[in-house]
Amino acid sequence: MSEKMSSSATASHLEDIKKRGFYLDDVYRHVKSFAVKDVQVVEDGKHLHIEWEDGHVSRFYSMWLRHNCHCGVCLPHTNYALIDFTKLDANIKISSAKKESDEVIVVTWTGENSEEKHHEGPLLTRFLRHHCYSDAAERTRSKQRAMTFHEDKTIPTLEYDSVVNSDEALYKWLVTLSERGICLIKNAPPSLEDMLKATRRIADVQPTIYGTTFEVESAPSEVEASNPAYTRIGLEYHQDQIHYESPPGIEVLHCVKFDECIKGGENFFVDMHEVAAKFKAEEPEDFYALTRIPSIADTVNYKRENPVHIRIQRPLITVNHKDEIVNVLWRPMLMAPLQVPEKDVQAFYKAYKKFYTLVTTYKSIYKHRLRPGDMLSFNNRRLSHGRKPYSENGHRLLQGCYMNISEFQSKVEAFHNKIGGGRFAVRSGAIDWQ
Numbered sequence: 001m002s003e004k005m006s007s008s009a010t011a012s013h014l015e016d017i018k019k020r021g022f023y024l025d026d027v028y029r030h031v032k033s034f035a036v037k038d039v040q041v042v043e044d045g046k047h048l049h050i051e052w053e054d055g056h057v058s059r060f061y062s063m064w065l066r067h068n069c070h071c072g073v074c075l076p077h078t079n080y081a082l083i084d085f086t087k088l089d090a091n092i093k094i095s096s097a098k099k100e101s102d103e104v105i106v107v108t109w110t111g112e113n114s115e116e117k118h119h120e121g122p123l124l125t126r127f128l129r130h131h132c133y134s135d136a137a138e139r140t141r142s143k144q145r146a147m148t149f150h151e152d153k154t155i156p157t158l159e160y161d162s163v164v165n166s167d168e169a170l171y172k173w174l175v176t177l178s179e180r181g182i183c184l185i186k187n188a189p190p191s192l193e194d195m196l197k198a199t200r201r202i203a204d205v206q207p208t209i210y211g212t213t214f215e216v217e218s219a220p221s222e223v224e225a226s227n228p229a230y231t232r233i234g235l236e237y238h239q240d241q242i243h244y245e246s247p248p249g250i251e252v253l254h255c256v257k258f259d260e261c262i263k264g265g266e267n268f269f270v271d272m273h274e275v276a277a278k279f280k281a282e283e284p285e286d287f288y289a290l291t292r293i294p295s296i297a298d299t300v301n302y303k304r305e306n307p308v309h310i311r312i313q314r315p316l317i318t319v320n321h322k323d324e325i326v327n328v329l330w331r332p333m334l335m336a337p338l339q340v341p342e343k344d345v346q347a348f349y350k351a352y353k354k355f356y357t358l359v360t361t362y363k364s365i366y367k368h369r370l371r372p373g374d375m376l377s378f379n380n381r382r383l384s385h386g387r388k389p390y391s392e393n394g395h396r397l398l399q400g401c402y403m404n405i406s407e408f409q410s411k412v413e414a415f416h417n418k419i420g421g422g423r424f425a426v427r428s429g430a431i432d433w434q
């Protein structure tokens with residue numbers, strides 16, 4: 001009798017959660033489910049211990065669990081939790097917890113000094129295991145999210161037709177960009193519309209002060225060019241548009257014309273995260289100076305029809321709470337006068353000179369001379385790019401666009417879940433602590 005009751009209660013909790021459109025089916029489809037061996041309330045209700053069949057132990061704080069309650073009041077529909085913290089006791093306790101099935105644990109909480117005295121709700125075990133924050137689980141996640149630096153210096157290629165027409169090829173493009181930072185799409189038709197047809201498969205264009213798309217072509221006279229990109233001079237390693245609060249993520253350079261007679265003009269790339277990791281290992285004191293002392297990137301131009309005056313102050317390198325490098329921004333040309341307390345000025349320049357030298361002399365990991373029909377895509381938040389100077393003769397015309405880093409990362413995560421078996425996306429170089 002009691003067994004029958006408990007199994008029908010299980011079915012209803014699970015069905016009820018699924019009926020409310022909780023995101024389990026989409027996001028947790030690939031998360032391995034583990035049987036629960038034991039559930040125990042410990043430390044006078046402060047923590048819950050779950051022992052799983054594989055021997056792993058998860059430990060959840062009372063308030064963490066309350067915040068993530070899966071009942072119909074807390075999570076009426078979709079994945080937006082409605083928890084009113086003003087009504088909760090800061091020292092909320094777990095009064096009981098029981099395994100209802102291998103899929104559901106039901107928890108009750110009590111709060112003495114609060115409006116909410118009692119609450120009961122189910123939590124999905126797959127959710128708990130997936131979000132377990134034990135040291136072991138955190139280490140595994142960090143490993144999966146970490147960027148890896150490759151010895152292979154060839155640029156991976158795909159065909160334009162395939163990325164436009166097949167989801168499998170699009171997924172390959174996403175994974176390559178995510179894990180190598182660069183991918184060459186071959187045989188793209190020359191029109192702007194054709195370039196956008198491919199890039200829109202990832203995300204819409206991220207516009208900048210230079211428009212939604214841009215062209216790189218020599219200006220008639222180098223004096224008239226407002227940006228050195230529009231001349232034939234060489235460009236040192238840099239990332240584009242770092243004066244933006246969210247600098248563009250994916251950059252695409254689509255070659256329309258590049259006459260064979262032109263000497264030079266090759267693009268070359270370096271992985272800024274690889275360089276920063278080396279800097280951290282070799283010069284820790286200077287590395288941390290650059291994570292702490294902010295510099296300013298600016299773009300100011302009042303000669304334009306719409307005057308531009310963008311300034312942003314932040315450190316060149318960002319590390320997360322686990323001391324992992326998550327973001328590096330590099331474009332010395334855009335650096336405005338340093339504006340920090342005097343005690344930091346000398347420390348900044350000591351570190352900056354060393355990092356500048358390391359970046360500038362770092363051997364390129366990728367080199368490429370674009371040919372008409374090439375659409376070179378790369379992660380502007382991970383790679384710095386440069387260009388060799390090129391000769392006066394002949395015609396070189398590139399068109400390009402940017403995509404936002406969050407939208408790119410979103411597409412990678414979604415495709416990992418859709419066709420990639422649910423793996424995590426590696427860090428993209430966004431200012432994202434994961």
Ligand SMILES: [Zn+2]
Pocket residue numbers: 069070071072073074075119120121
């Ligand atoms: Zn609830």
